[in-house]
Amino acid sequence: MRFRRAEALILDVQPLGDADRIVAFLTREAGSLRGVARGARRRYSRHAGQLQLLSKVDLQWLEREGRELARVTSVELLRPADGFLGTLEGLLTASYLAESVRAFAPEGEPQELLYRLLDTTVEALLAGTGPGLATRYFEVWLLRLAGVFPFPSPCPVCGAELAGGARLVGGGESLVCAACGGPGGETVPPEALRFLAAAARLPLPRMAAEGFTAAALAAVERLATAVRRHFLQQELRSYQVMARTLQGA
Amino acid sequence: MSDPLSRLVGELARLPGIGPKTAGRLAHHLLRVPEAQARELAAAIVEVKEKLFHCSRCNAITAVDPCRFCADEGRDRTRICVVEEPFNIQPIERTGEFRGLYHVLLGALSPQRGIGPDELAIPQLLARLDGVEEVVLATNPNVEGEATALYLARLLRPRVAHVTRLAFGMPVGGDIEFTDEVTLARSLAGRREL
Secondary structure, X not given: OEEEEEEXXXXXXXXXXXXXXXXXXXXXXXXXXXXXXXXXOOOOOOHHHHOOOOOEEEEEEEXXXXXXXXXXXXXXXXXXXXXXXXXXHHHHHHHHHHHHHHHHOOEOXXXXXXXXXXXXXXXXXXXXXXXXXXXXXXXXXXXXXXXXXXXOOOXXXXXXXXXOOEEEEOOOOEEEEHHHHOOOOEEEOHHHXXXXXXXXXXXXXXXXXXXXXHHHHHHHHHHHXXXXXXXXOOOOHHHHHHHHHHHHO | OOHHHHHXXXXXXXXXXXXXXXXXXXXXXXXXXXXXXXXXXXXXXXXXXHHOEEOOOOOOEEOOOXXXXXXXXXXXXXXXXXXXXXXXXXXXXXHOOOOEEEEXXXXXXXXXXXXXXXXXXXXXXXXXXXXXXXXXXXXXXXXXXXXXXXXXXXXXXXXXXXXXXXXXXXXXXXXXXXXXXXXHHHHHHOOOOO
């Protein structure tokens, strides 16, 4: 048995029986974990309001040898995420960010950089950064941290600079210039390449000043989606639900 | 373990909230009870499967169609209370505060589990809005329930005069000292003048 304590971001909360909840959370040192919060469904539970999606908490838990689930023993709220969970877009975005992290973070492995990425993304969303900009920044960096994002460098075929546009080829494995890309593959316009270059050097709060258009953000989303699908060999459920829900609303 | 017992444990373990250990305990308990009691349990399970179904109007669990809520002419037909599951109706009924009709969505939006609007009984709700003045959104105060309420509010506002949501706040009989910050913040946001 091992008692642990860390700052954590809540990734998912699901009911377990009549009284308990299973909580998925992300920490720097222990990575992505799941634990049982006993009594969290009860009417007078202190955990109930604190275990909100993407809220930052001071979490204590007990790890037991051979058990898949830890036991959550204490939760203290450090930063609620209520500020952007009050809209449909905010809730869907939060679910998408959380599922993305769970898809790319193996359970139990340290995730310092991924934790910082999610933390700063939530911070920016709470500070009023548009969900579109914040989510695209998060997607690009998530894929970079996973080592699967083909970052724009000179065309690997002919060596030409990609500033004039590029194509995603190899099912999402590399970016080549338009001339070398042929007819297939996702087109990456110059504005999207500018976004990728800016994301590589700027923190998220400074990205808003770069004035990216909705078209540029949409192109980055298409690029990130293609790379993610190729890597995971499937689409994230929350991404599909988000698209269907916002289309219907 | 003998085969019939394994089968019973396996079947019980398929029920929500019951793991293999609890299933084993329940199975051994059933072995000890009188045969008549075990038969009563089995008959009750078969009976609900044979006789109960979802109301064709509101999706409540019923043995007759329409259900007793939809058939009751004394209920206020200008108000519909939307809940996630059929078992959410009874707690609201017990309050005695709501005398309108119900609509059961048979779930809630759950992005991480891939449940979107198409999986819910939303078209049936939209088809019931003639003469309705208020829709009360009584989905759970969690991510899934909130997303569902916000989605429905967008669809309903152009069609219904009043779209309301159950209030959030401290439980009656609770203590401020032991109330979590999020609940307390929502209680403050939803405070009312006395």
